[in-house]
Amino acid sequence: MKIGILAVQGDFAAHADMLRRLGAEPVEVRTAADLSGCAGLILPGGESTTQLQFLQEEGLYEAIKKFAAEGRGVFGTCAGAILLATKVLHPAQDSLGLLDMTVFRNGYGRQVASDIFFGDSKLSDEPLEMVFIRAPIIERVGDGAETLAQYAGKPALVQDGNILAATFHPELTTDTTVHEHFLKMLGDGTERNAGKRSTAIGDKSSNEVLEPKAS
Numbered sequence: 736m737k738i739g740i741l742a743v744q745g746d747f748a749a750h751a752d753m754l755r756r757l758g759a760e761p762v763e764v765r766t767a768a769d770l771s772g773c774a775g776l777i778l779p780g781g782e783s784t785t786q787l788q789f790l791q792e793e794g795l796y797e798a799i800k801k802f803a804a805e806g807r808g809v810f811g812t813c814a815g816a817i818l819l820a821t822k823v824l825h826p827a828q829d830s831l832g833l834l835d836m837t838v839f840r841n842g843y844g845r846q847v848a849s850d851i852f853f854g855d856s857k858l859s860d861e862p863l864e865m866v867f868i869r870a871p872i873i874e875r876v877g878d879g880a881e882t883l884a885q886y887a888g889k890p891a892l893v894q895d896g897n898i899l900a901a902t903f904h905p906e907l908t909t910d911t912t913v914h915e916h917f918l919k920m921l922g923d924g925t926e927r928n929a930g931k932r933s934t935a936i937g938d939k940s941s942n943e944v945l946e947p948k949a950s
């Protein structure tokens with residue numbers, strides 16, 4: 736299964752390594768055409784302002800919105816999660832608005848810059864390893880979205896249908912849980928080709944399609 740990774744800036748190579756470990760084929764995405772044939776897309780960590788500018792200049796901003804509207808999966812980590820949010824604060828900036836949540840940039844400050852922390856998650860019985868690097872804090876999650884993991888009382892991994900956002904960097908640990916979950920969300924790709932869309936923001940009724948299995 737081919738998974739695109741926005742490869743403009745930031746730690747896209749670490750995501751590619753993680754995908755290869757799990758048997759998926761990473762595809763570097765720099766143009767809208769690179770998205771064709773991808774079952775999902777990862778928006779990596781980095782600097783969201785720079786990434787946003789690139790998306791807008793290269794026509795990827797609209798192309799990614801269309802990609803998601805077709806029901807294909809999009810997973811954003813840290814800066815990528817900022818790009819996915821409907822509302823971005825501190826400072827405010829535009830975003831793709833694919834996941835109904837409010838994020839506060841650089842919310843954890845420097846003190847959690849490089850250590851590994853452990854948060855509670857619905858994806859596994861074990862605590863989830865979490866690396867935070869100038870990470871945003873998710874201040875609000877919309878009714879249609881589910882918090883899959885949290886750290887220090889704040890959501891750290893949130894899913895709304897085919898959209899997944901982590902404020903931490905699962906690609907920088909050896910724990911494959913979150914990427915495995917993303918690949919499971921994508922299934923074998925055939926559902927999307929049939930034109931099924933999992934969830935529109937605020938549309939709870941269609942949330943079952945790609946809802947994570949409780950485990």
Ligand code: GLN
Pocket residue numbers: 779780781782783784812813814815817840841868869870871
């Ligand atoms: N602080 C960065 C931003 O606001 C995100 C940091 C990261 O992705 N590790 O874009």
